[in-house]
Amino acid sequence: xxxxxxxxxxxxxxxxxxxxxxxxxxxxxxxxxxxxxxxxxxxxxxxxxxxxxxxxxxxxxxxxxxxxxxxxx
Amino acid sequence: xxxxxxxxxxxxxxxxxxxxxxxxxxxxxxxxxxxxxxxxxxxxxxxxxxxxxxxxxxxxxxxxxxxxxxxxxxxxxxxxxxxxxxxxxxxxxxxxxxxxxxxxxxxxxxxxxxxxxxxxxxxxxxxxxxxxxxxxxxxxxxxxxxxxxxxxxxxxxxxxxxxxxxxxxxxxxxxxxxxxxxxxxxxxxxxxxxxxxxxxxxxxxxxxxxxxxxxxxxxxxxxxxxxxxxxxxxxxxxxxxxxxxxxxxxxxxxxxxxxxxxxxxxxxxxxxxxxxxxxxxxxxxxxxxxxxxxxxxxxxxxxxxxxxxxxxxxxxxxxxxxxxxxxxxxxxxxxxxxxxxxxxxxxxxxxxxxxxxxxxxxxxxxxxxxxxxxxxxxxxxxxxxxxxxxxxxxxxxxxxxxxxxxxxxxxxxxxxxxxxxxxxxxxxxxxxxxxxxxxxxxxxxxxxxxxxxxxxxxxxxxxxxxxxxxxxxxxxxxxxxxxxxxxxxxxxxxxxxxxxxxxxxxxxxxxxxxxxxxxxxxxxxxxxxxxxxxxxxxxxxxxxxxxxxxxxxxxxxxxxxxxxxxxxxxxxxxxxxxxxxxxxxxxxxxxxxxxxxxxxxxxxxxxxxxxxxxxxxxxxxxxxxxxxxxxxxxxxxxxxxxxxxxxxxxxxxxxxxxxxxxxxxxxxxxxxxxxxxxxxxxxxxxxxxxxxxxxxxxxxxxxxxxxxxxxxxxxxxxxxxxxxxxxxxxxxxxxxxxxxxxxxxxxxxxxxxxxxxxxxxxxxxxxxxxxxxxxxxxxxxxxxxxxxxxxxxxxxxxxxxxxxxxxxxxxxxxxxxxxxxxxxxxxxxxxxxxxxxx
Numbered sequence: 001x002x003x004x005x006x007x008x009x010x011x012x013x014x015x016x017x018x019x020x021x022x023x024x025x026x027x028x029x030x031x032x033x034x035x036x037x038x039x040x041x042x043x044x045x046x047x048x049x050x051x052x053x054x055x056x057x058x059x060x061x062x063x064x065x066x067x068x069x070x071x072x073x
Numbered sequence: 074x075x076x077x078x079x080x081x082x083x084x085x086x087x088x089x090x091x092x093x094x095x096x097x098x099x100x101x102x103x104x105x106x107x108x109x110x111x112x113x114x115x116x117x118x119x120x121x122x123x124x125x126x127x128x129x130x131x132x133x134x135x136x137x138x139x140x141x142x143x144x145x146x147x148x149x150x151x152x153x154x155x156x157x158x159x160x161x162x163x164x165x166x167x168x169x170x171x172x173x174x175x176x177x178x179x180x181x182x183x184x185x186x187x188x189x190x191x192x193x194x195x196x197x198x199x200x201x202x203x204x205x206x207x208x209x210x211x212x213x214x215x216x217x218x219x220x221x222x223x224x225x226x227x228x229x230x231x232x233x234x235x236x237x238x239x240x241x242x243x244x245x246x247x248x249x250x251x252x253x254x255x256x257x258x259x260x261x262x263x264x265x266x267x268x269x270x271x272x273x274x275x276x277x278x279x280x281x282x283x284x285x286x287x288x289x290x291x292x293x294x295x296x297x298x299x300x301x302x303x304x305x306x307x308x309x310x311x312x313x314x315x316x317x318x319x320x321x322x323x324x325x326x327x328x329x330x331x332x333x334x335x336x337x338x339x340x341x342x343x344x345x346x347x348x349x350x351x352x353x354x355x356x357x358x359x360x361x362x363x364x365x366x367x368x369x370x371x372x373x374x375x376x377x378x379x380x381x382x383x384x385x386x387x388x389x390x391x392x393x394x395x396x397x398x399x400x401x402x403x404x405x406x407x408x409x410x411x412x413x414x415x416x417x418x419x420x421x422x423x424x425x426x427x428x429x430x431x432x433x434x435x436x437x438x439x440x441x442x443x444x445x446x447x448x449x450x451x452x453x454x455x456x457x458x459x460x461x462x463x464x465x466x467x468x469x470x471x472x473x474x475x476x477x478x479x480x481x482x483x484x485x486x487x488x489x490x491x492x493x494x495x496x497x498x499x500x501x502x503x504x505x506x507x508x509x510x511x512x513x514x515x516x517x518x519x520x521x522x523x524x525x526x527x528x529x530x531x532x533x534x535x536x537x538x539x540x541x542x543x544x545x546x547x548x549x550x551x552x553x554x555x556x557x558x559x560x561x562x563x564x565x566x567x568x569x570x571x572x573x574x575x576x577x578x579x580x581x582x583x584x585x586x587x588x589x590x591x592x593x594x595x596x597x598x599x600x601x602x603x604x605x606x607x608x609x610x611x612x613x614x615x616x617x618x619x620x621x622x623x624x625x626x627x628x629x630x631x632x633x634x635x636x637x638x639x640x641x642x643x644x645x646x647x648x649x650x651x652x653x654x655x656x657x658x659x660x661x662x663x664x665x666x667x668x669x670x671x672x673x674x675x676x677x678x679x680x681x682x683x684x685x686x687x688x689x690x691x692x693x694x695x696x697x698x699x700x701x702x703x704x705x706x707x708x709x710x711x712x713x714x715x716x717x718x719x720x721x722x723x724x725x726x727x728x729x730x731x732x733x734x735x736x737x738x739x740x741x742x743x744x745x746x747x748x749x750x751x752x753x754x755x756x757x758x759x760x761x762x763x764x765x766x767x768x769x770x771x772x773x774x775x776x777x778x779x780x781x782x783x784x785x786x787x788x789x790x791x792x793x794x795x796x797x798x799x800x801x802x803x804x805x806x807x808x809x810x811x812x813x814x815x816x817x818x819x820x821x822x823x824x825x826x827x828x829x830x831x832x833x834x835x836x837x838x839x840x841x842x843x844x845x846x847x848x849x850x851x852x853x854x855x856x857x858x859x860x861x862x863x864x865x866x867x868x869x870x871x872x873x874x875x876x877x878x879x880x881x882x883x884x885x886x887x888x889x890x891x892x893x894x895x896x897x898x899x900x901x902x903x904x905x906x907x908x909x910x911x
Contacts (some may be wrong), residue, residue: 020322022141023572028328029137030574031171036332041355045364046465049175049573057168057357058577060461062468065572 001073004037004066011039012071019068031055032069064070079127081234082151084179085163086172087134088578090191093221094163095131096590098230103856105594111146112499112831122235124448130157136171138178140289142502142571149289152184152275159185159237161230166190166218169343173335180214180245183275187236189230190218200346208342213245222584248334250281252319253326256311257281270297284315285324345638354579358458366415367462374455375481379448383488383520386439393438395676398430402672412721413661414729422615429611432769433603434822436490436520437824441596443493449593450478452583456500456580457575469884470554471561472513473506476572480510480553484516487546491515491822492599495829502575507567509561511830512839513553518546521770522813528774532791533806537866544869549814551876556846558883565836576659602828603821607769610820614768617739623732631725638721642681645714649707654696664719666694667701731780739764751814753851754805758798763812769819803865808855811872815847 009034014036019027031054032038039053049062083098085091095103099118108115116131132151133144140146152160162179164172169190179186188202190196209216215233219226251258260280265271270279274293282290283304295301312323319326360366404427408420450456460474467476476498483494494514501507526545534541614621623631638661646655655663673686691698699708700715734740743760750760758780766773774790795801817840818826827836858868 012551017325020324022569023574024135024325025141026572027138027529028325028332029139030576031174031332033329033332042358042362043364044362044461044465045367046462048468049461049575051358051362051461053575055168055170057171058354058818060457060573060575060577061452062464062573065574 001071003040003052003069003071004017004063006040006071006073008040008042008050010016010073011037012073014038014069015072016070017068018070019065023065023068027065027069030059038069038071079122079125079159079238080155080157081127082132082155082157082160083127083129083163084132084137084148084160084175085134085154085189086165086175089134089163089168089172090221091131091134091163091167093587093819094161094191094219094230095129095222096190096587097219097224097227099129104703105598107153108147110831111143111147112829113144114499120231125232125235125238129161130155135175137175138182139285140287152179152182157184158239159187161187161189161234163189163191166193166196168200168204170335171337174211174331177248177331179247180212181248181275181278181281183245183278186214186245187230187233187237188212188214188216189226190216191221193218193226194220194223198651199352199384202344204342204344206232208338211246211338211341213243220893221841237242246338248331250327250330251285253315253323256284256315256323259311260284260304260307261303266297270294270464273297281327283767285313285327286312292484293838326732328584341436352579354454357580358577360453361458362461367458371459371462374450374459375477378450379486379488382439382443382446383484386442387520388570389438389442390435394435398432401427401431410665411661413461413664414631414725421619422612425615426608426611429607429614429769430604432771433607437596437600439490440493440599441592444595445588445592447478447482447493447497447594449583451591452587454546454578454580457577460575461577467506468888469563470558471506471509471888472554472557473503473510474575475501475503476506476510479514480517480550483514484519485517485550485682487518487523487542488520489517489520491517491818492520492603492825495818495822495825496595496599498829503571503573505561505565505570505596508565508568508830508835509557511826511835512560514556514733515822515826515839515843516549516553516815517554518549518814519770519822521819522816524771524774525766525777525813526810528791528794529806531789532795533801533865541869544873545810545814548811548873548876551873551880552815552850555876555879555883558886561888562886601813602824606824607821610768614739614765618734618737618765620669620737623729623736627729627732631729634721634725638718642711642714642718645711648749649711651700651707651711655700659697660718663697663700663715666690668698670698670701670894734761734780749848752856753848754808754855755812755851756798759809763816766816769821770813770816773813804863804868806856807858807865807869807872808851811854812847812851815843815850817841817843817847 003012003014014032014034016034017024017027017032036054041051041053041058043050044060047063049060050066051058051060083091083095084093094116095116098120100120102120103116103118106115106117107113111668120127120129129430130151132148135145135148138145138149139153148792151157157242160179162176164176176186176188188208190205193203196203196398203218205216205218213238217226217230217233219230257277259281260283261276263275264279270276278310279290279294283294291305294304298304315323315326335488338472348372355399361370401424404423405420408423409417450459451747459477462474463472463477467473479494479497481494482497483491485491491514494517495511498507498510498514501510516813525610525906526542530538530541576628614805639657642660646652670686670690674683677683677686687698691702699705700711701711703709740757740761743764746760746764747755747757750756755763762773762776763778765776777794778790781790781797798805817823823836825842826839827833830836830839854868856870857863858871863871
């Protein structure tokens with residue numbers, strides 16, 4: 001399943017990533033790598049983007065980008 | 074021996090407290106510029122290390138050192154090209170795992186690195202422990218903990234820098250890339266053969282970057298290597314073999330291995346507290362980013378920002394105005410004296426330039442408050458929250474969550490300024506959205522557009538003034554949003570659009586010194602840029618509105634008027650006791666003498682002080698004084714006569730100026746434009762006012778004032794405009810207001826557009842499309858309204874409805890990304906279906 005399908009409050013583990021190029025690089029730079037523990041914290045008031053908790057810090061990404069991250073709840 | 078001048082770079086990820094460390098090391102000794110050729114800010118500071126003078130360069134904050142973003146490229150090019158002796162890598166001690174990712178890349182580049190664990194106070198508060206000695210041992214490079222906010226650790230950091238200078242580098246931590254190592258060695262062997270490249274760049278790093286498929290390094294190779302194609306072939310073969318063996322791409326393997334290494338180091342050196350606590354930031358975000366409260370808090374913050382910077386700032390500007398006024402009168406004193414009819418060119422040009430500059434300086438308090446408040450928002454960590462809340466909304470129009478601030482500064486309601494607005498677009502990471510924002514910020518209602526609105530509303534909409542103000546204040550947003558959307562799906566379509574990935578750092582309480590420093594820095598940078606440009610433009614505009622000047626016959630006509638006035642005065646002089654003391658050549662000096670007394674006594678409320686001034690002037694020239702201040706019977710009589718001369722002088726100066734104006738280059742242009750602008754209802758007088766507004770928008774009101782000849786009379790501009798333009802209807806005024814709303818950026822703002830978009834083409838585009846759009850809208854409203862027989866108010870609300878409707882329609886059109894996403898999901902669907910069928 002992909003990260004954008006999960007609801008706020010859920011924790012998951014990252015499995016793989018289907019993005020490359022700038023998006024892939026950016027995600028990897030911020031610590032998205034297999035085995036990383038990701039918590040979905042909250043959606044923005046207008047649903048998009050979504051705030052995640054990862055490795056002790058918070059990062060927000062759009063659902064469109066979250067679609068590229070494969071996770072396991 | 075250590076070198077006497079040392080270049081040290083400061084690297085670090087965003088939100089690691091890098092600027093605090095920078096300020097701690099350098100104090101006030103710093104200056105800001107741009108990196109050559111790009112809009113990335115380059116901050117340089119200085120400090121001393123015993124007898125060595127150290128130049129500290131603040132690199133842009135980056136998570137990594139790839140070549141996907143401009144900041145990363147700039148940072149990397151500096152490390153490779155300028156060869157700093159030492160790099161201080163600032164890391165957020167509380168987020169060490171992520172921060173190490175950059176550290177390992179720096180070590181890989183073989184630059185002498187000091188790892189600075191900053192924010193140790195936060196680390197302690199959270200109950201974490203970092204084994205600094207162990208970390209230092211693993212990395213093979215000095216590790217220095219600091220609490221930069223409290224100024225702790227400064228000396229240790231300097232000592233560590235010193236320990237690295239001039240010493241042979243020991244073995245540092247090397248990432249083991251496992252299965253990729255063979256390929257790395259294979260490429261290293263090829264690269265080492267090149268005599269230039271292997272000396273200039275670390276070979277292992279180069280090989281890894283090539284395997285990563287890094288665009289910047291690929292370029293480097295093409296530029297330096299004699300047989301680049303051979304190397305590329307080898308790289309390609311390595312990448313393909315690796316992909317085949319391991320099943321995924323090299324770059325992914327490299328990044329994942331780096332993260333693995335970071336995690337491993339953290340396991341060995343950091344101990345986390347047992348229980349996980351929700352920190353304060355998390356709890357605050359529950360409200361700040363809440364679905365209902367979030368937007369409300371945002372509006373409240375924007376309201377406060379507006380109130381303080383614009384409303385209070387305006388008040389403050391008024392208080393400070395005497396200072397700029399004094400500057401103007403000082404210039405008036407220094408420059409050559411005024412003439413009766415014409416002033417010497419040096420005087421009129423000098424005063425013109427000074428006035429243009431003071432008009433901009435007048436905004437200084439507003440800018441200072443704005444920049445301070447922005448620094449507070451930035452330092453506190455609220456900015457990313459703002460973007461988080463609004464991104465979805467703005468996305469629909471091709472903008473970005475971070476476009477909010479530039480638009481607020483530009484004046485979403487009424488009374489901003491495009492210059493700081495355009496300046497603030499710097500923070501937007503998405504190139505397409507950034508340019509779209511730059512293009513629409515000048516369409517907001519800046520402070521300088523307001524005088525014209527007020528004149529027109531006063532003259533033509535006085536019965537519905539409140540709602541008209543509301544109309545013009547809000548309609549701009551409904552014009553700007555569709556325009557942003559249109560631009561982003563047309564001319565900006567090809568521009569790279571970055572993914573929205575944004576860190577939400579914990580909240581910090583901003584420090585006063587940090588905020589002030591930032592505000593002063595930006596104000597100073599702004600001043601340097603703007604004041605020089607404004608001065609240059611002022612000269613050009615001066616020439617345009619004063620030349621070719623009056624014809625000889627008109628000059629003679631005005632001189633005759635002057636002579637007649639002087640002769641009448643002299644006849645009166647002949648009947649008084651002053652007939653031997655005052656000649657016709659004294660007339661102008663007496664007038665100026667009177668003005669000088671008035672100027673000297675301006676703002677003097679103390680009676681004794683005023684008497685003293687009077688005494689001084691009387692001593693200087695008793696005869697002049699008697700006439701100017703009505704002393705004695707003769708003085709009184711002559712003063713009356715003098716007043717007539719002064720009135721005539723004012724009148725002929727005004728008439729001559731208006732005439733010069735009409736026949737000037739700008740005036741000719743105004744007439745030439747009439748065939749085009751008639752559809753918008755503008756005659757040549759309005760055209761001149763609009764043309765002169767290009768230098769600064771306040772000019773529109775000032776120019777109308779001088780066209781309708783208000784100076785010296787008690788009529789307000791709106792009254793004299795109404796009297797001067799008998800045929801004008803509210804429809805004319807509405808078209809004019811809308812044109813002003815869409816008016817192209819003024820000259821200083823255009824310069825800012827140029828510097829932020831880094832291209833003259835975008836500046837010209839910005840000027841061009843807004844002029845055309847403005848003309849189109851004004852013509853639509855005027856001609857359309859006339860044809861349909863609408864009143865001004867009907868046309869106003871009809872247009873409003875049209876704009877809101879366009880905004881809604883524009884919101885429906887999918888952005889290029891959404892189109893791609895739809896295509897992508899269709900493909901996945903097709904694939905899944907295909908898979909199922911198999």
